[in-house]
Amino acid sequence: MKKNTFLYIVIAVLVTALAGLGALNVRTLDKLASLQSKVNELQKNVQEVSDSAAELSSKADQLDALYPDDPTVASAAANAQTDSQASSDASDSDTQNSTDSASQDSTDSVSQDSASADSKDSSSATQEEGTLSPSSGSSTFTDNSDSSMDNVLNQVQALLPTDNGTWSVYVCNLAKNTEGAINDQQMQAASLIKLYIMGAVYEDYDKLSASYGKDSLDNNLNSMITVSDNDAANTLVNYLGSGDDAAGMARVNKFCQDHGYTSTSMGRLLLADNSNGDNYTSVKDCGKFLKTIYQQDKGTSTEDTLAGAEYMYHLLKMQTRQNKIPAQMPDGVKVANKTGELDTVENDAGIIYDTAKGIDLVICFMSQDVKDTSAAQSTIAEDSRAIYGYYNE
Numbered sequence: 001m002k003k004n005t006f007l008y009i010v011i012a013v014l015v016t017a018l019a020g021l022g023a024l025n026v027r028t029l030d031k032l033a034s035l036q037s038k039v040n041e042l043q044k045n046v047q048e049v050s051d052s053a054a055e056l057s058s059k060a061d062q063l064d065a066l067y068p069d070d071p072t073v074a075s076a077a078a079n080a081q082t083d084s085q086a087s088s089d090a091s092d093s094d095t096q097n098s099t100d101s102a103s104q105d106s107t108d109s110v111s112q113d114s115a116s117a118d119s120k121d122s123s124s125a126t127q128e129e130g131t132l133s134p135s136s137g138s139s140t141f142t143d144n145s146d147s148s149m150d151n152v153l154n155q156v157q158a159l160l161p162t163d164n165g166t167w168s169v170y171v172c173n174l175a176k177n178t179e180g181a182i183n184d185q186q187m188q189a190a191s192l193i194k195l196y197i198m199g200a201v202y203e204d205y206d207k208l209s210a211s212y213g214k215d216s217l218d219n220n221l222n223s224m225i226t227v228s229d230n231d232a233a234n235t236l237v238n239y240l241g242s243g244d245d246a247a248g249m250a251r252v253n254k255f256c257q258d259h260g261y262t263s264t265s266m267g268r269l270l271l272a273d274n275s276n277g278d279n280y281t282s283v284k285d286c287g288k289f290l291k292t293i294y295q296q297d298k299g300t301s302t303e304d305t306l307a308g309a310e311y312m313y314h315l316l317k318m319q320t321r322q323n324k325i326p327a328q329m330p331d332g333v334k335v336a337n338k339t340g341e342l343d344t345v346e347n348d349a350g351i352i353y354d355t356a357k358g359i360d361l362v363i364c365f366m367s368q369d370v371k372d373t374s375a376a377q378s379t380i381a382e383d384s385r386a387i388y389g390y391y392n393e
Contacts, residue, residue, distance in 0.1 A: 153171065165370035165371065170284055217236075263284065291362050313351075316350075328382060
């Protein structure tokens with residue numbers, strides 16, 4: 001009887017132990033499931049914070065591009081980038097701490113998702129910096145203090161035709177005084193040489209007006225710039241040489257040398273045969289010339305000084321040839337420009353002012369060996385509009 005009682009006691013203890021162990025296992029599983037749920041929720045919250053920080057950084061970059069000279073915007077952009085980095089660091093830390101309680105597979109999954117989201121946000125920020133399509137390309141020179149200049153030049157590079165001549169482009173953000181160019185090289189100037197004739201005339205204006213009369217000078221300058229009159233240009237070159245065309249061209253070349261327009265030279269009169277020489281310039285030289293005129297007119301700092309800059313700006317504003325850089329500009333936006341054409345050349349150089357966001361620009365296009373001049377004119381008009389939109393829309 002005692003043995004039976006002892007056996008019953010042992011059996012009862014074993015049943016109780018098994019029941020307790022089962023209850024413990026169920027409770028442990030419940031806790032593990034609850035912990036996994038909390039880990040997943042935390043990962044979701046961390047990802048949302050990371051995405052929000054990246055979006056804030058992207059918007060701050062856009063504000064910096066639109067208002068380049070506003071220190072408060074620049075500060076906001078810097079803070080946003082700092083916040084984004086801090087959020088990214090916090091995301092990495094929180095993810096690591098959370099997943100220590102879960103499996104290694106969960107850690108790998110979260111890391112991959114975070115990297116994918118960061119890559120997507122970074123790409124989005126780059127896309128939204130301007131209105132041009134993303135592309136790749138190289139520039140001859142850029143001001144590395146303005147990352148948006150590199151971006152716009154790379155994008156313009158992809159918009160240039162590959163089957164319609166050789167192209168050079170210059171862009172200057174006058175608000176930041178930063179500049180850059182694509183394929184800057186000496187090219188046929190066509191009527192862009194008239195910019196430098198005008199510069200030389202204003203440098204010698206008092207002497208020439210005493211010899212040939214103020215009215216004659218002013219009338220020829222007006223015709224040469226506003227309607228690109230070749231006879232007026234040749235007359236002014238003759239005046240510069242005191243009746244000697246060769247001496248007049250030498251005076252134009254000295255003006256270019258004195259002011260650092262190293263790719264510019266005058267080797268023939270307008271409409272003359274080019275067998276003994278031609279007229280050359282570059283987008284960088286034209287850009288420097290126009291930038292100096294603009295800065296002197298605005299009273300801002302400038303590396304050079306041009307005599308009669310305000311009068312030259314006035315003449316350029318009166319330009320009647322509007323089929324290139326000005327052609328597709330929004331209403332109210334103005335362009336002071338000088339065009340140039342030959343049978344296989346389409347050029348235009350201009351100052352874009354009265355812009356929507358106050359980011360005035362200098363843009364210069366030069367092309368040579370062009371097969372379709374009408375298409376080249378459209379290229380200049382469309383790309384100029386795109387550059388304007390990048391900075392001011």
